Each structure stands twice: as C-alpha cells, then as structure tokens.
Amino acid sequence: MFDKNRLILVTNDDGITSKGIKALIEVAQHYGTVAVVAPNSPQSAMGHAITISQPLRLQKVDIFDGVDIAYACSGTPVDCVKLAIDKVLPSKPSLCLSGVNHGSNIATNVIYSGTMSAAMEAAMSHIPAIGFSLMCYSSNADMDTAKVVAHKIIRQVLQNGMAQCNLLNVNIPDVAASALKGIKICRQAKAYWKENYSERTDPIGRKYYWLSGDFINYDTVADNDLHAVNNNYVAVVPVQHDLTAYKDMQRLNEQWTLDV
C-alpha cells in the first residue's frame, strides 16, 4: 500500500527523541513519504495551547532512517502541526499521525492531551488525522503491539475510509499483540480528574503546589473507550471539534428569554 506521493506528517507530544514517535515513523514509512515536525522537549498535557507571544524555532534533525524532512520545534504539539503545514511541508499532507503517546489518552484525557490536540489541529485543517496512545507511561515502553495496531488502523483508513470527523483517538492496551481481542469503536468515557495537589515548602519557606490527582470514572455503560482497553480491545473513538451541545440549544431556546 506504499505510495510515495502520499505525504504523511508525524508528530507527538513526548518529544522528537521519544521511543513512541520512532515506532510510528517506522510504521508510516510503509505507506508514504514521511515528514516529521515534533517538539524538542516533552509537551504532555499541553492541550490545544499555541504560542502567540514568543517566536518559534525549527531545528533540522537527522535521526530517522529514510526521513529527509525532520524538524525539532520549540513550540507545543499544535504549533508543530501549524508550522509544518505553513513552513515545512512541500504540500498539504494526506495524513497526520500523532504519537505513539507514552500513556493513556482515554476518556476526557483527550482534552488535555498534546498528542490528540496536534491531531485535532490537522483535522481542523481538513487533514485526516490519527492519534495513537499506548497504555504505558514508561519512556522505555515496548512499542511492538503499538506498531501492529498502527499498521492495522492505517490500513483500515486507507482501504475502508476515514471517519467524517477526520480524527481518530486510538488507545492501545499494553499487552502482547496476540492478547488483543480486536478493535472496538467507542465513545469517550465519562470521567474526570479529581485534583489532589501536593502542598510543599521550598528551601526559603514559600509554599508551592504540585499537580496530583485521581482519575474518576463515572461511566456505567460498557460501550466506552476505558472499558474497551480494560478488556484488551483497541479503543477507537472518532473525535469531533464541533463542541456545540446541540440538544441544549433547543432547551435554552425554550427556557430562556432572549431580549437584552
């Protein structure tokens, strides 16, 4: 299924030297010409942040076999996609792949995720995009299963079509590929983080706070991504960037008075 005219942009949020992006690049090279623009430092949990008050830098790197266009960027994951589209790539890419993230982007984590925000930025620019996340936070995570899954998902997209929303959130259980039960098309689980900041004191006696918390799953129906990965399925959630709560529009129109 290789097509050299198929330009594939690969990015991530863990940084250009992470194991996950190397794995994803190796998979992507089976399907087209790969270009890489990824952060020069870890950018996890940067959400859809963009850099508006600082200049951005691009540094050409030569660390991926067979990849001619590869740049480390000083900005956020979304900055990487924007700069790639505008300044780096010779043409609009056919596909954007983000990840493989070292850690889960299940449930509402999609909203905090730099990996998924980069992919969403591509989708908003009408580029089909897929974010891949492995349910293992180790920087030395074994990417073998992730590579098998990435091949499978990319082939599905190329052969059987992309979601109309142009964006998929793929979460991969951290098990051997032979232990996977299949793919489940899921909805985002209802869950949130309950903060529990660690309150500490610095060497000169001033307080500081370090983020910590518990992930609270309050979803009770099984068709969600968290349930899928917990049962050794690959979870695929089609993700939209239209955040309108359409049902609420009708409710507000009926209940509110709309004069000022």
Added chain:
Amino acid sequence: MFDKNRLILVTNDDGITSKGIKALIEVAQHYGTVAVVAPNSPQSAMGHAITISQPLRLQKVDIFDGVDIAYACSGTPVDCVKLAIDKVLPSKPSLCLSGVNHGSNIATNVIYSGTMSAAMEAAMSHIPAIGFSLMCYSSNADMDTAKVVAHKIIRQVLQNGMAQCNLLNVNIPDVAASALKGIKICRQAKAYWKENYSERTDPIGRKYYWLSGDFINYDTVADNDLHAVNNNYVAVVPVQHDLTAYKDMQRLNEQWTLDV
C-alpha cells in the same frame, strides 16, 4: 438575587490585573460570594494546557473591593480552576465565570481559548460555568456592554436554568448595549485559522517564526455564533466536553473490519 451562600469562582486567561476580570467580578458580586483565582500573567491561547512538570505558586492579592479570597496563580487558566477547587475555595462553587476575555472566542477559537478551557474544566468537575468574551482585543476595552450582558446571562441561568452540558460560551459584540438586538442561542461556526507565520532572522542570523494567520469562515448557514455577533446579537453556544463523533461510530462499525 444575591445569596451570600452562593460561592462564585471567577477566573480568566488575560491575567488577574486585566480590565475584563474586574468587570466580571463586579457583576458576580450581585449574585453571591466571589472568589478569584486567575493567572498572574497573560495566558491567552493556552487551550486546556495544565502544568505537570513544574510547581505552581499562589499569591494572595487585595485588589478587588469586597473580595476576600483572591489569588494570582503562576499556572494556566485550567491550573487556576484546579487549584481553586482543591486548595483555595472553602467549598465547591455554585458557579464558575471566566473572562471577560479581551477578544473573540467565536467558532473554533473555543478550542484554543484559555478563557473557555478554564470554564470547561469547571464544567467537567460538575460546576456550571460560563465564559464571556468581548469582541474587542484592546486591553483598555470598554466593558459596559459586557457587564450588561453578563448580568442578563447570569440571571437567565439562575432563573431559567443552565444547559445540561453545564457550559456556555458567550460572545458579546463591541457595541453600546442599546445597539444589541438580543441573545441568539447558536452553534459553533465552521471556521479555522490558516497559518501565515512571519519568518524572521534574529541578530545572530538564525531564523525564527512568529504566528500569524487568517481566520477562514466556511460556514454558510446563519445559525452560528459568528453570524450572530456580526449582526449585533449576543451569541450563546452551549459547549460539551464529550468530543465523540457519534455518527461516525456507526459508519466505522459498518465499514471497518475489527479484528487485529
């Protein structure tokens, strides 16, 4: 409609010294006990970024008449809401107000917006939340119309009910209140930013890039927020944090093969 037991958290992304947050605090004080946790520096376009690799600081400030709980925070707008809930507030707030933002958060800007991401963080923690944005980017913007609108919207929420999604994106035309035609309940307009980075050279000859771009509206039906504000209506979009593209779930289930 004042109730001292109604605890209202006010935050923003332009920073705690901005004119917009002062205006919103003055409105909020008519409805309950106001507490403020807001960034100590401008945090526009930070999206849903959270700080995970750095400590956070809180500094008590005394710059708002009649507000006992007010802190400047070193983090992002979402950090402010998280820290407020976990460490600052005496109890869970009844309402979170974010803004008044100096500038538009129309259409897909909701995704980049620190103002709206702060409000979304509250909504994700089951706190009703409203983000207010004035269609004027000046730090010295006239907030009189925004205050009239904020009063109106807060009263609607208290009297006639909140959206089930718990989050409203309110964009306010920069005109005299008397020129407003009313409120429109809208959907998010289909639009995106087309990047056009300014490429420059620093004093030692290295290239850098500065974000610039054009806002491309490709929405052709009038029931969207951009159309509303352009016609002097206050645009209210109910915003959800479930990003699942439900229609695509069915499509993918029909078109894909799901074995691995």
